[in-house]
Amino acid sequence: MHLVMQDRNNGFYIVRSANGNDAAAIVEILAEVGSEGIYIANEGAYMTVEHQAIILSSLDPHTHLVLVAEQDGSLVGTLEMVRGTFRKNAHTANFGMALRAPARGRRIGEGLLRAAHQWAQSEGVEKICLSVFSSNRGAIALYQRMGYQEEGRRRNQFRLGETLVDEVLMAWYLPPRLTH
Ligand SMILES: CC(C)(COP(=O)(O)OP(=O)(O)OC[C@H]1O[C@@H](n2cnc3c(N)ncnc32)[C@H](O)[C@@H]1OP(=O)(O)O)[C@@H](O)C(=O)NCCC(=O)NCCS
Numbered sequence: 001m002h003l004v005m006q007d008r009n010n011g012f013y014i015v016r017s018a019n020g021n022d023a024a025a026i027v028e029i030l031a032e033v034g035s036e037g038i039y040i041a042n043e044g045a046y047m048t049v050e051h052q053a054i055i056l057s058s059l060d061p062h063t064h065l066v067l068v069a070e071q072d073g074s075l076v077g078t079l080e081m082v083r084g085t086f087r088k089n090a091h092t093a094n095f096g097m098a099l100r101a102p103a104r105g106r107r108i109g110e111g112l113l114r115a116a117h118q119w120a121q122s123e124g125v126e127k128i129c130l131s132v133f134s135s136n137r138g139a140i141a142l143y144q145r146m147g148y149q150e151e152g153r154r155r156n157q158f159r160l161g162e163t164l165v166d167e168v169l170m171a172w173y174l175p176p177r178l179t180h
Contacts, residue, residue: 001067003115007106013071015115017061018078022068023053025075033098038160039136040098065119069099069108076103079112083125091126109142117146120174127173133158134166148172 002016018026031045047055056066063085069077077099084092097112120128132139134153148170157167 001115001119003111005108005111007071007108007111009106011071011106013069013076013108013111015067015069015111018056018066018068020053020057022066022075022078023056024049026056026066026068026078027052029075029078029098029100032100036101039133039139040096041158062123065116067112067115069103069112071103071108076100077108077112079116081116081120081128083123091124092129093120093125093127094129094131096130104138109139110146113142113146117174121177124177125174127171129169129171132168132170133160134168135160135163140168140170143170143172146172 002014005013005015007013027045027047027049030040030042030047034040034042034044034046037043059066063083065079065081067079067081068075077097079095079097081093081095084090095113095116097109099109117128128148129151130143130148132143134140149172150168151171152169154167154169156164158165
């Protein structure tokens, strides 16, 4: 996948499938966002660059998608979507995403998610799920705008400093594929 998109300020960015050479930047982005402490569960790098590179170069492209957003020659964000691994849940996929702080609020997240939706649609996924902290208003605003609805929540599931927040479970049902 390789798409050229325009952000809110009419700046161009690319959304493309990640490859082994993106491993260091992806680990760095997730460590950076994790260290902010309020958006995602990991607290620092949760994987070595070597491990990430192996995953990227050996993933099954029909069940596992890793996208990156690239602007002005550097990676500013990433999204990972994984399809259910059993027959019982292969119609579902889960994803997580993160942008470096300076890239936020320009709808690059929306571009990444639209690209992931395209992949999911082409693979016949029927339902996409995610989990988000109840305090993450920006992310929830994006997901709602993209059609996701809350399906449930685990109360006080995460502690962000002194504050307990809920884990909100959201989902979007893809439109049925037209048969030819
Ligand atoms: C969540 C994230 C991926 C969204 O990507 P993005 O490109 O910033 O999102 P968008 O610009 O498409 O949309 C964000 C929306 O939230 C709104 N928003 C931002 N902060 C907000 C807040 N505190 N309260 C309400 N809305 C907020 C923005 O105004 C925007 O809506 P608009 O375009 O209608 O104005 C990105 O901000 C990010 O990486 N955040 C840190 C990591 C994270 O939260 N990951 C998701 C974990 S579930």
